Amino acid sequence: MKHNLDKLSAIFNRYPQNRESLIAVLQDIQKEYHYLPEEALQATAKTLDVPLSKVFSVATFYNAFSHYPRGEKIIRICVGTTCHIRGAHLVQEQLENRLNIKAGSTTKDLKYTLETVNCVGACSQAPVVIVNNKYYGHVKVSDAKKLLRSK
Amino acid sequence: MHLDNPQQLIDWHDKIIAKQKKIKKKILVCCGPGCLANGAQDIIDKFKTVLKEKKISGFTVEALKETGCHGFCEQGPLVVMEPKGLYYTKVKVKDVEDIIEQSIKNDKIIDRLLYNDPQTDKKIERYQDIKFYSHQKKVVLNNLGNINQCNIEDYIANDGYQALSKVITSMSPQKVIDTITKSGLRGRGGAGFPTGRKWATCRKVESDTHYVICNGDEGDPGAFMDRALMEGDPFSVLEGMTIAAFAVGAKQGYIYVREEYPLAVVNLQKAIEIANEKGLLGDNILGTDFSFNIKISRGAGAFVCGESSALMKSVAGEVGEPRAKYVRSVVKGLYDRPTVLNNVETFANVPIIIRKGASWYQKIGTPKNSGTKAFSLVGKVRNTGLIEVAMGTTLREIIYDIGGGIIDDRPFKAVQTGGPSGGCLPASKLDLPVDFDSLNEAGSMMGSGGMIVMDDLTCMVDVAKYFLGFLVNESCGKCVPCREGLYQLHALTVKVSEGKAEEADLEKMEKLSEMVIIGSLCGLGKSGPNPLLSTIKYFRDEYMAHIRDKRCPAGVCRALITYKITDACTGCMACIAPCPTNAITGKKNEMHVIDQELCTKCGACFAVCRYDAILVS
Amino acid sequence: MVNLTINGRIVQAKEGEMLLTVLRREKIDVPALCHHEAVEPFGACRLCTVEITKEDWNGYSNYVTSCLYPVEEGLIVSTHSPKVNELRKTILDLFLARHPNSPEIRQLAADYGVFKTSYETVVDGNNCILCAICTRICDTMGFHAISTVGRGHGKEVAPPLHQVPPDCVGCLACALNCPTHYIEYTFDNNYLTIWDKKFELMVCSRCGKKTITKEFAEYLSKHRDIPFSYFEICDECHRKELAATMGQITSWEREA
């Protein structure tokens, strides 16, 4: 996939160009493109003067980074302890079945991405599902359909 | 305005107080994580638009405060009206006009928004009278529900930066360390290492530079105290760090915030900019030759980065793999320089201790565990939220007095503290005083302060399996006992939960756990088996039920349960649609049946049944 | 100099030395799979764990990886205490569950009396034990061609982007130092293939013997200030050349 990499230089310019900025730069790239395109990783390595292997190592170590394009609608299921004991795994399974994908992947039509997240600190609303940054609390198994339709 | 000497800070403080005195009525809207998830932002916006449209004499937008977490998340979104302390719960956007019209303009109380005490079934007007609040001791969280999140004037009006001013003008670094040592403050991140001793060691190490790092990587699932502090009272964290920097001689500090907390990053960044602008951070603080800068370092989703050496690697832009700490990080930390690393709550305690004195602080709590501790009280407890209690408060007080007991009055089964490094304590430990040492002794740990209450519908094998699964995902993969050992422990718990385990497996798990504890490189592995060991210790019967009787008493482990519809079924058809595999059949007003072949035991029917007609066995 | 007691024997060591170095010097057999003197100690395999105590520790003892533990005055070390042996057995048992086909692991496990894993065999386990010797050597040599990728149980060693590693020069150090010989490479005529990258080998211009890869020679010549011509003939032909030159000089001496 070809990308408009013009936005990269703006991201690089936000930080001092050294190793310490690596994670911040990758986060901004992730925010911009919703994943880390290969070309962007290569450009990052070059600009920050960090070996490509190290960039890749960091990019695959941390959960926050994805390496494939993500869907229009990103559904994140909180699987923190509280959400778990209040049935988050059941909600997860529902969503997985409905979308026919496992958590951590994207539907083929690039409509939905299903992800899990370890606690978003909204435990009083458990179980919590976040759809494109909007929080849904006290989610029930039967809410799966509603979540998929939500904006 | 840039403050060039301590006197200017005092003048400014007085000016703010005078200005704020003029504001008679205040509306405090809680913008803590829980309330935001429940739509507090919409309420704020609505207040703003309504206040713009309707001019109310003596009341402007300035009196509207977007505060940090007020605590009682279960009842959110919360709106508090000062000076009376009038307390509205579960406020919706449509209530906003009513609140302005009735409570602001006409000083009337809106009954339907008041908190209803479930025990007495009476409405309570002021939050101070609610048991959830009255049993707490708020020290470090005191600002949270009261001041605007990123407003330095509010912070200064509440005695903010007085401690820093005192430190800079009248204390030597050694005296600061002595005060902290005397206060008995122990690290709030989990292990409880004496903060004063840590600072003293760091100060003694000769180096071209020292670092101060604030650990805001609150990774324990079920904990959000640090998030609430960073979002709701960022200046207290900055002030605490600045004092620490003064004490150990650091010029550069970092705050490591986990990426799941975007608002914390925004608020801290804002606070840093403001503090820099005012001369309370940066070069020549308050006109002295003491300089200290703080940089935010965002985590990227790795639980292991809560471990100090992994965190420091992450700050340096590397993979967050811990290193062996035979040489401690106070001696050789970030970039091999002496580094003080404390957690958010620890730093937030510092200005209060300096301001009010070590002996004042020491009197709170118990002799070896002074002060208070913030907890996020969550799970199957009635009143979930953010709380703060004096050290030594018993679990019973926390769960029953503050927490209001278990949801639906079900029996209490266990409380989990310390996250994936902690353990589950049973009912027999309810009178345990909550402090570092007692929890350790009981096989759990304080951790950063998540407290997850579990009822009889929670399966302890499932909890152990959950935590081990979590750790398998979060292990960095460097050392073998953690990478392979936890993986095998998880596999064994799966075996138990599927009813495939033998009695010998239990012993095998205990043995392997011991080896993982001895053999692992960092704290993640060394404490990883705790949830398993503590559940085996206190809930052995439940394991045996899975192993011997192939039965899950809590009705959670899917391989061992079946869903059946009993004669209580009214044939309402409510369960038919939610069933994802169409396993339920039945006609209206006739008893339904679950096809066991098709049933995936997802629990969807159980959740919707209003007649308790679905039996889990 | 510091004095410590190892398995009841008093031993002297230099300050700052790591315990494992001392153990190796004293010919005490302590297994270690992630240790290589060319790189910094790592502490991943945990096999070199020993039990330590001191007289004033009131009977308390600790378990530390000797590769990373700096020697201390008065340290009392036991390298094969029952707990330590049990730990090594457990680790090898865990290894065996994941790498059942590695002859090296099987041998070491057998030495500790483990012949069959008592745990569930990991599906699609390979022979990479993630000791990271390869990546660390690659880093130390300055290439940074490969690294660990991912984390936890799914961690692996791989070139960046799982593609042909641009920075690899084919020095083979990764493969040659792998304790389980997991990293594959093939020689085919004048080519070496490793990490799916094909390298042309230098061929001795006199005898046709193959030496290091051309890229490695170019790297050394560029970064280490060694004339490229040095790499154009093999060691044997270099020696012959030297003999001829010295022969020539000696013959002049004889004539004189």
Add this chain to the structure above:
Amino acid sequence: MNYRFIVRPNLCTGCRTCELACSFTHSIDNIRGITRIYPLDGGFKDLWVPVTCLQCEDPACIKSCLVDALRLNPETGAIELNQDICVHCMACVAACPFGCSIFDKQHDIIVKCDLCGGDPACAHFCPTKALEWKPIEVKKKKVAI
């Protein structure tokens, strides 16, 4: 006392005793090592040249070693290869312009002359004094040939 390793090709008879001495001295586990010294045909009648490491002052082997396994032993003047550090990349073998870093197939290691730690066996056993380990006066000078 400073010693120098002296090689006199015109005294060499090509008897190859040095090779044997070297090989035996560098045995590992009773298996002979490869020789680090080679009496080679000098190109003239009855002329043999014992070729071994010249312990150069600006050694290509040290420059080529990326893991710092080759170091000068200031006591003997020998450039020694630390086998524990060596990663067997063959850089020194390829880089030495005199071919004196050698791959020992028998033991799968790279070897080079280490002057036997200060008492070279080859010189010891050389019947004709073509090889000599001699105390010399300290002069700032290259190793004499």
